[in-house]
Amino acid sequence: MCTRNLVRKYCRGISAERKAMMQQKVVTSEIFRGKKEGYAESLNQLFAGSRLDESNINPKVLQLLGSEKIQYGVPVIKYDRKGFKARQRQLLLTQRSAYLVELSKVKQKIEYAAVRGVSTSSLSDGILVIHISPADKQQKGDVILQCEHIFEVATKLAMLIRKEHAVRVVQGSLQFYVSPGREGTIVFETGEEDQVYKDKNGQLRVVSAGKKT
16 A cells, blocks of 8 residues: 555656656667667666757748647758768657758658658667658658667657657668669678768668667
């Protein structure tokens, strides 16, 4: 009886923010436990509500989003699907869509209904691939991103698209959609230092040197 009362008191004392955080951590466990390097080290690290304040986002972008409230924002690197050129972007997640932003411009809007899955590697490289349905003619192909706090980003995205089970943790390599009738390959491996580059076979090669969270 005493233990029940203590548990009840503890549960009532949990703030809504902390409760949401705990729910996110449960989803993270379902997706990554035993599958991705660095997961165990991430357990004691609290998720942030966002990695970007509104002061970090251009007012023109906020105006373009209108009534869409930003649920989460984070700086990312986006890799072109063909030449794999790295481009600095902001990833903004709202209730309905993901936006890739460059300074004052919205470079890409991805509606969650068009997302067919998300992939990450089993290593600590921070690569996140958003797989988009080829049926969505407004999109040109899958989106290749690299970000810090990969567990946090992938979890929040999975919860917003409501497809937690669509997040895959892959080993070795993965295929991504470049354009109609064309696929590309990302190869994951370990090495002495972190590297991301286009190899002689035209593949994106991602080298991971150690554990990151």
